[in-house]
Amino acid sequence: MPGRDFLALLAAAGFTLATLTGFTGFKTSPYTEGALFMAEKPAVTRQDDRDMTPPDALAAFQVFSAQAFAAGALDKKTKHLIALGASLAGACEL
């Protein structure tokens, strides 16, 4: 999947909601094309939360999450809908 490694790097760097939103059509070489990425720095930075969540563990979870939801045999939307169904059935809202 194009951009997957970069999305994992964004998550590992501490970003959340890292998304490849689309391609620009600018082919910069035979192997590469312009793409648009957006991500957010998490708003929660209370000292308590930082103490309870080592950054490495959080980053590792975000990498896992980004890869789990990355488009593959199923597209991202389908995966999110399955996750929503599973969490509702498990009485754990997302």
Next chain:
Amino acid sequence: MTTGLSEDQRRLVREKIREKYQQVAASPAGRFKYPTGMAGIKALGYAEGLWRDFPEALLESFCGVGNPFSLGDLRPGDKVVDVGCGAGFDALVATRLVGPGGEVVGIDLTPEMVARAQTHQAALGFTQVRFLEGEAEALPVPDAWADAVISNGVFNLSLDKAKALREACRVLKPGGRLLMADMTLVQPLPEDQAARVENWYQ
């Protein structure tokens, strides 16, 4: 992410990047495989009112691979960092978007580019923007300063992308946004190491 390149090859990539962007500072024409200058600006959908009065040399210098502003609006009063600002097109568009209460810092590795950006800034009379020489891996910006970090076709050139992205995250306020355009692999690179080194800085 490992680059799969040897120390010598990494050094070569660094040299070639500097060399290329010194030439690009003079003129980007013919140095990229995609539309640059006003053709690129128009193709990427930058609203004309944002750049119509920019100096011709600034429009000509545009070699972005996408339009970071298509990802979300900058708000009046926002503080913005442009990582790898080149001759300053995106940073100066951002300056216009954030207005008199906002602030923009454009950072570039190449002193020639920083000098050009400052010339264009002076021609436009913008006072809310500063252009500084610096690396993506060590941004000359305090922690939690920016509401948004923008970048256009830069992180792909970094030999330590993890570090450069941690820096982008560091300078953002909690809840701040990264809006970036960059090139990404859409098919596997050739196995040939020489071809990989060359492709890095294309």
